[in-house]
Amino acid sequence: MSRWEPDARGRLQQAAIELYTERGFEQTTVAEIAERAGLTERTFFRHFADKREVLFDRSNALLELFVESTANAPADASPIEAVTAALLSAADMFESRRPWSTERQKVIVANPSLQERELIKMAGLGIAVAATLRSRGVAEPHASLAAEAGIAVFRVTFERWVADDNILPFAEIVTDSMAALKVVVVDAAATTRQNA
Amino acid sequence: MSRWEPDARGRLQQAAIELYTERGFEQTTVAEIAERAGLTERTFFRHFADKREVLFDRSNALLELFVESTANAPADASPIEAVTAALLSAADMFESRRPWSTERQKVIVANPSLQERELIKMAGLGIAVAATLRSRGVAEPHASLAAEAGIAVFRVTFERWVADDNILPFAEIVTDSMAALKVVVVDAAATTRQNA
Numbered sequence A, B: 001m002s003r004w005e006p007d008a009r010g011r012l013q014q015a016a017i018e019l020y021t022e023r024g025f026e027q028t029t030v031a032e033i034a035e036r037a038g039l040t041e042r043t044f045f046r047h048f049a050d051k052r053e054v055l056f057d058r059s060n061a062l063l064e065l066f067v068e069s070t071a072n073a074p075a076d077a078s079p080i081e082a083v084t085a086a087l088l089s090a091a092d093m094f095e096s097r098r099p100w101s102t103e104r105q106k107v108i109v110a111n112p113s114l115q116e117r118e119l120i121k122m123a124g125l126g127i128a129v130a131a132t133l134r135s136r137g138v139a140e141p142h143a144s145l146a147a148e149a150g151i152a153v154f155r156v157t158f159e160r161w162v163a164d165d166n167i168l169p170f171a172e173i174v175t176d177s178m179a180a181l182k183v184v185v186v187d188a189a190a191t192t193r194q195n196a
Helices: A008-023 A030-037 A041-047 A059-071 A079-089 A091-095 A098-109 A112-135 A142-162 A170-185 A188-195 B008-023 B030-037 B041-047 B059-071 B079-089 B091-095 B098-109 B112-135 B142-162 B170-185 B188-195
Strands: none
Touching: A008 A030, A008 A041, A008 A098, A030 A041, A059 A079, A059 A091, A059 A112, A079 A091, A079 A112, A079 A142, A079 A170, A079 B170, A091 A098, A091 A170, A098 A112, A098 A142, A112 A142, A112 B112, A142 A170, A142 B142, A142 B170, A170 B079, A170 B142, A170 B170, B008 B030, B008 B041, B008 B098, B030 B041, B059 B079, B059 B091, B059 B112, B079 B091, B079 B112, B079 B142, B079 B170, B091 B098, B091 B170, B098 B112, B098 B142, B112 B142, B142 B170
C-alpha cells in the first residue's frame, strides 16, 4: 500500500499551511491535512512526526548549513565574518520559498507553543555556531557572543524579510542588519542622532 | 489553618534546590519539598504554582528591573548604553544570592524542559527591553538588535559568573563581556589575532 505519490511531501506542506492559516494551527487535524492534500494519514506520518513538524522540517537543514558555512569560511575570516557568511549562505534556501516562509511566520506568531519551538530552534542555531567557532580556534566569550549576535541579526533579518511591505532580498537585509548591529554596538552617538 | 510560617517561601526554595540537586528535578515531588522544609503542601501552593516556578520566581522582578533601568537611563544614553545600565542594575539582585544562582543553574542545565523555560524567559527579556528602547525613540531594527545583543551579553555574563572557578563580581563581568561584544562585532582583526 505504499504506492508512490508525486511530491506528497510538498502537497502535505501546502495543505497544512493553508489550513493553519484558515482555521488556526490548534484547530487543524492531521486527517484534514491529508484530506486536503488528497492523501492518507498514513502518508502524512511517513513524512512528518506530527502536525507541528510540518513547520520545522527545514530546521536541521538550516543548522547544518550554518555550521558548514561557519566552518568553511576563509581561515583569516574573523568570527563575525564567518557568522555573516553563514547567514548569507541561507539566502537561496529562503528565497526559493518566500511565500511559504511568510505564511509560516504568521502561523507561528499566532501560536505561543509554536513560538516556543521557534525560540528553541534559534537557540540551537546559536549553540551550534558557537561550537563551530570554538573549533575554528575562537575563545570564549567571543565565540558565544559572535554566534548569539549573529542569531540576533538572523532573527531581525528574517522578520524584516517576511514583512508584507518588504521588497529587499534576504541577503541584502543580512548585510544591512549586520551594519545596524555595528552601529548599535559601537557608534552609539550616531544611533542616538539617527533616532532623535 | 493559614498560620504564619516564618520565611516559608525561603525555606521552600532552599528545600527545593537541595532536592533538585540531590535527586534531580523530575524525581522530586512537591510533597517532598514541603516535608524537607517542615511545611505543608498547602503552604507550598500558597507560594508557588508548581515545582518549576520555584526556580523562576524572580523572572518577573528581573524583567521589571530591566525595563525600568532601560527606561530611566539618561536621555542622552545610546541604546546599548541604556541596555548596559539595565544589566548592571541587576548586579545586586544576583550578588545577594550567588549560591542559589549557582545551584539553580546546575539544575536547569541538567533538564531540557527547564532549559526551554529559561530560553523563553530570556526571549521575554529581549522583547521587553526592545519595546522600552522603542518608547525611548529608538527605531527598528536598532531597538531589537541592541536589546538582543544585550541579552546575549547577559547570558554570557551569567554563565561566566556562576562558573565554579569565577571570582569576579557580576558587574565586572557585564562590563568585560560588553567590551568583548564590541571587539567581536567591530574590531574583527583583533579578535582573530587574539585567538590565533
